[in-house]
Amino acid sequence: MKKALFVLLFALIAPRSFGADCSLTTFTLDRASAYAGGRVEAVLTGTCSFGDVPYEAIVRRDGGLVVIELQRRALGLTWPYTWGERVTLPALFAGTYQVVVRSRGEELARETLIVRGSASRLSPDFGVAGDEVAMPGYPMPDCPLSFPGCSNGVYFGEKPAEYDNDSLDGYIVAVVPAGLTGVVPVTLRGLSGEILAEVGQFRVGSGFESDFERVLFPLNFYGAGAHGSEWRTEIVVRNDGPVAVATVPPFWIQPDSPVLPIPYDFIPAGGRGLFGLRQRDGGEFLHVPRGLEKYLSYASHLVDRSRSAADLGSEIPVVHAEETAQTIRLLGVPTASNFRAKLRVYDFDPVNGRVVTVTVRQPNGNVLATRKLTLTGAPVCVNAPCFAERPPFAALDLDLLDGVRGVESANVTIESDTNDGRIWAFVSVTNNATQNVTLYTPQHGPRRAGE
Amino acid sequence: MKRPFFALAVLLAVAQFASAEVILEPRQPRENKPFEIIFRDVSATSEPPRMPVVTIAPGAVTIEFTQVAGNLTATRAFGERVHVNGLPAGTYTLIVKSAEEVYENTTFTVLPAPFSVSPSSGTDSSEIVIEGIPIVDCGNFCVPLEVRFSSLGGPAKLATNVRITPEGAIVARVPPGGGQGTDITVRTSDGLTHTLPRAFDYGPDDVGEDREWVMFPLNFRGQGAHGSDWRTDIVVRNDGPVSIATEPMLYSGTVVPGFPIFEPLPPGAEVFYPEEESEGGAYLYMPRGAGKWLTYSSHIADRSQSATDRGTEIPVVHREDTASQIRLLNIPMNGAFRARLRVYDFDNTNQRRRLTVVVTRADGTKVEIPLRFSPQFCGVTGCDPRPPLVSLDLSSDPRLADAGVIDVTVTAETNDARIWAFVSVSNNATQRVTLFTPQHKTPGGVQ
Numbered sequence: 001m002k003k004a005l006f007v008l009l010f011a012l013i014a015p016r017s018f019g020a021d022c023s024l025t026t027f028t029l030d031r032a033s034a035y036a037g038g039r040v041e042a043v044l045t046g047t048c049s050f051g052d053v054p055y056e057a058i059v060r061r062d063g064g065l066v067v068i069e070l071q072r073r074a075l076g077l078t079w080p081y082t083w084g085e086r087v088t089l090p091a092l093f094a095g096t097y098q099v100v101v102r103s104r105g106e107e108l109a110r111e112t113l114i115v116r117g118s119a120s121r122l123s124p125d126f127g128v129a130g131d132e133v134a135m136p137g138y139p140m141p142d143c144p145l146s147f148p149g150c151s152n153g154v155y156f157g158e159k160p161a162e163y164d165n166d167s168l169d170g171y172i173v174a175v176v177p178a179g180l181t182g183v184v185p186v187t188l189r190g191l192s193g194e195i196l197a198e199v200g201q202f203r204v205g206s207g208f209e210s211d212f213e214r215v216l217f218p219l220n221f222y223g224a225g226a227h228g229s230e231w232r233t234e235i236v237v238r239n240d241g242p243v244a245v246a247t248v249p250p251f252w253i254q255p256d257s258p259v260l261p262i263p264y265d266f267i268p269a270g271g272r273g274l275f276g277l278r279q280r281d282g283g284e285f286l287h288v289p290r291g292l293e294k295y296l297s298y299a300s301h302l303v304d305r306s307r308s309a310a311d312l313g314s315e316i317p318v319v320h321a322e323e324t325a326q327t328i329r330l331l332g333v334p335t336a337s338n339f340r341a342k343l344r345v346y347d348f349d350p351v352n353g354r355v356v357t358v359t360v361r362q363p364n365g366n367v368l369a370t371r372k373l374t375l376t377g378a379p380v381c382v383n384a385p386c387f388a389e390r391p392p393f394a395a396l397d398l399d400l401l402d403g404v405r406g407v408e409s410a411n412v413t414i415e416s417d418t419n420d421g422r423i424w425a426f427v428s429v430t431n432n433a434t435q436n437v438t439l440y441t442p443q444h445g446p447r448r449a450g451e
Numbered sequence: 452m453k454r455p456f457f458a459l460a461v462l463l464a465v466a467q468f469a470s471a472e473v474i475l476e477p478r479q480p481r482e483n484k485p486f487e488i489i490f491r492d493v494s495a496t497s498e499p500p501r502m503p504v505v506t507i508a509p510g511a512v513t514i515e516f517t518q519v520a521g522n523l524t525a526t527r528a529f530g531e532r533v534h535v536n537g538l539p540a541g542t543y544t545l546i547v548k549s550a551e552e553v554y555e556n557t558t559f560t561v562l563p564a565p566f567s568v569s570p571s572s573g574t575d576s577s578e579i580v581i582e583g584i585p586i587v588d589c590g591n592f593c594v595p596l597e598v599r600f601s602s603l604g605g606p607a608k609l610a611t612n613v614r615i616t617p618e619g620a621i622v623a624r625v626p627p628g629g630g631q632g633t634d635i636t637v638r639t640s641d642g643l644t645h646t647l648p649r650a651f652d653y654g655p656d657d658v659g660e661d662r663e664w665v666m667f668p669l670n671f672r673g674q675g676a677h678g679s680d681w682r683t684d685i686v687v688r689n690d691g692p693v694s695i696a697t698e699p700m701l702y703s704g705t706v707v708p709g710f711p712i713f714e715p716l717p718p719g720a721e722v723f724y725p726e727e728e729s730e731g732g733a734y735l736y737m738p739r740g741a742g743k744w745l746t747y748s749s750h751i752a753d754r755s756q757s758a759t760d761r762g763t764e765i766p767v768v769h770r771e772d773t774a775s776q777i778r779l780l781n782i783p784m785n786g787a788f789r790a791r792l793r794v795y796d797f798d799n800t801n802q803r804r805r806l807t808v809v810v811t812r813a814d815g816t817k818v819e820i821p822l823r824f825s826p827q828f829c830g831v832t833g834c835d836p837r838p839p840l841v842s843l844d845l846s847s848d849p850r851l852a853d854a855g856v857i858d859v860t861v862t863a864e865t866n867d868a869r870i871w872a873f874v875s876v877s878n879n880a881t882q883r884v885t886l887f888t889p890q891h892k893t894p895g896g897v898q
Contacts, residue, residue: 035507036506036507036508037505037507037512037535037536037537037538038536039536039537058585061539071585073586073619088483090482090483090537090539091482091483091536091537091538091539092539093507093508093509093539094507094508117506117507117508118504118505118506118507119504119505121504136502136504136517137502137517138517170498170501170502170517171502234781236780236781238778238780238858240778272780293892294891294892296891296892297778297780297858297890297891298780298890298891299779299780299781299782299887299890300890301781301885309787310787310878310880310881310883311878311881311883311885312783312788312876312878312883312885313885314763314885315885315886315887315888317890318890320892322771322892329688329690329746330748331686331688331721331746331747331748332684332686332748332750334761338758338759339761363688363721365719411688411721429761431759431760431761433759434759434760436759436760436761436883438750438752438760438761438762438763438764439764440748440764441764443746443747443748443749443766443767444743444745444746444747445665445742445743445745445769445771
């Protein structure tokens with residue numbers, strides 16, 4: 001791998017006016033590590049005091065420039081308003097690019113993007129001394145007794161690392177040596193210290209927010225409910241990968257231990273644990289280093305423990321970025337009087353105050369009710385990096401809405417008011433007598449920009 | 452496409468020639484659109500190549516596998532499905548290698564995509580949606596918006612009923628008499644033209660290339676234990692701007708006296724998917740590009756208890772939900788409940804894939820259960836259109852009787868497989884059903 005440096009692709013800009021009536025206030029690239037043919041998204045937000053709304057950007061590549069050209073169109077919004085766009089950049093080869101935002105030819109913002117040739121072979125590609133790092137296996141030569149001072153092994157920069165070349169699993173697992181700073185090349189070396197393979201570049205240090213992927217547990221609630229019900233959310237996480245996974249937050253390993261479970265900083269390879277519960281609604285994020293989330297498996301169920309002999313509860317989906325969308329559609333939600341139907345809406349990005357529009361319709365399209373919800377509750381970060389503990393969230397009792405209660409079945413659409421929103425939502429329908437819960441979660445295809 | 456391919460056991464320094472398949476899906480990649488490169492081969496040893504790393508450069512896509520030591524006495528099938536998020540338009544050499552040995556060297560083309568057309572196949576008079584062309588303000592010098600279809604060797608034909616939606620997309624009716632790989636040219640009101648080569652295929656699809664599909668794991672109805680009356684309510688809704696020709700066609704309310712008409716699903720229509728009195732699930736096919744407009748709801752419920760229980764949601768499975776390995780966690784094995792594992796092949800190719808189910812008991816010990824999809828039933832009217840399914844009653848396996856809480860891992864023999872699986876746990880007395888479905892990230896979902 002010849003090029004492996006990358007830069008942090010994140011920018012908060014000073015508000016930049018355009019068209020005399022609008023401003024661009026944030027311009028963010030969604031990840032720190034870009035690779036050729038990989039997917040990079042730009043998120044733009046701003047406000048307009050007058051005039052047409054910026055909408056769907058036209059993106060083109062022009063040599064070393066990637067141009068995001070904002071179009072504008074009358075949409076009948078009330079001024080002033082907030083706008084947002086989420087733009088997928090075109091496929092790029094390795095190289096350095098300037099990503100430029102324009103409106104009617106006027107440049108509003110610019111960022112540098114460095115793209116490398118392939119996805120990192122190091123999982124993860126950042127960390128501190130003592131962390132485990134996985135890389136594809138290689139036929140490393142053994143050091144013969146007749147070869148004193150042989151130098152074969154895995155090297156971080158010029159420092160040899162402890163490693164395990166477990167050829168049956170196909171991975172080499174190395175431990176980051178102490179005394180390193182900055183970005184160092186990781187190489188596999190032969191008996192005389194010659195380089196057999198360049199594996200990648202490793203950044204020494206703790207991760208930025210964009211080095212992590214978010215996973216959303218929509219419910220991690222425990223508490224007493226109606227009719228003596230005792231609700232618990234049971235969330236289990238298992239690490240099937242070859243290396244320990246340091247998550248944020250850390251959580252409990254060996255939950256069945258007779259001693260009190262202890263929060264560890266990481267889930268060891270092959271380890272499993274219970275995710276912590278809260279006495280509040282609204283779910284919680286798990287942050288996992290990029291490249292390691294694929295090794296994690298989950299189970300998530302909401303159970304009324306008072307009836308667990310007869311009912312093992314309802315599965316609550318674990319939400320990844322790919323399952324979010326700007327618009328969520330839920331079909332056939334019953335709102336009969338002997339059930340209570342609660343809608344929960346989550347912002348996958350910790351942006352406090354995003355407004356969504358909830359529309360409840362009959363199957364024939366007639367609108368029964370419309371409500372605006374503001375998603376709130378994300379903690380305010382003081383120090384970087386900021387790992388949001390929980391998502392902005394709102395809930396709505398559908399069965400209490402005028403015009404909806406008693407309707408046999410309704411369709412619910414939840415739409416982010418700006419085009420940069422990544423939301424997820426579901427309705428729980430609970431029988432008032434039995435407390436049996438039925439979920440209505442998004443079953444339409446995941447958001448796949450560009451497809 | 453058949454190409455020679457070598458499977459190499461590096462540590463054993465043994466190379467063995469084999470014949471491999473290299474398939475692009477979709478067959479014709481488009482600029483900046485995701486596609487997959489699929490390999491199928493036979494490995495020379497018991498340990499096939501694995502962990503492909505993709506490197507992309509101008510004119511070249513290189514896929515490098517890791518090869519680990521294996522046993523020479525056993526060969527095995529080998530397959531991989533490599534996801535590419537997108538490439539610039541152009542011609543590429545595809546190089547497949549392991550260590551420093553090159554096994555595969557072929558070329559493919561990525562066509563430009565100045566705009567998108569959905570769906571990308573259909574018949575005369577069906578409608579398409581064109582997105583990605585800016586709707587310009589042409590002032591006083593406007594020309595009429597035009598959409599032309601140009602088939603190889605034939606004259607260009609004008610689409611009819613061309614209009615612009617409130618969202619800024621162009622809708623047009625397909626003119627009659629085109630063929631496969633028809634180009635579409637749009638002339639916008641300012642006189643500029645934009646052409647999408649090989650944009651549209653006329654006619655019914657016979658090979659699956661021009662369609663996408665979803666899978667309903669259950670569409671069962673019938674009587675159960677203790678007077679239960681099971682029904683699977685699957686609702687399909689078209690939220691798109693044009694009609695969608697699904698397969699099977701669904702009944703959306705049109706009737707001529709005495710006969711329901713099964714027709715393409717019009718915009719805004721909401722219909723029920725038919726149930727079957729036997730287990731097995733179902734596919735719903737649609738032209739490629741139209742799937743994004745369909746919304747679903749799927750629940751299995753005991754109608755005898757519908758006053759107190761609305762049943763259990765059954766996920767609708769998209770290709771992004773599938774993987775070659777499915778992991779299901781924390782399933783309680785309890786005498787009061789019955790637990791059943793169902794495994795599906797998302798691709799109805801009748802390959803009779805081999806599967807390995809590993810059940811990990813609470814004490815960490817493992818039980819390995821080999822499975823294989825049954826041969827597809829084919830009669831005079833064709834083959835069973837339902838997904839290949841293998842079902843396993845975990846509760847009746849004596850090795851799992853005292854297993855406590857178990858984890859189940861289902862692994863297809865080759866990594867090109869797209870399987871999906873779930874465990875249903877039903878209470879013997881109340882018939883309440885709890886599902887354990889895959890919650891891990893699947894390769895198709897990796898961005």
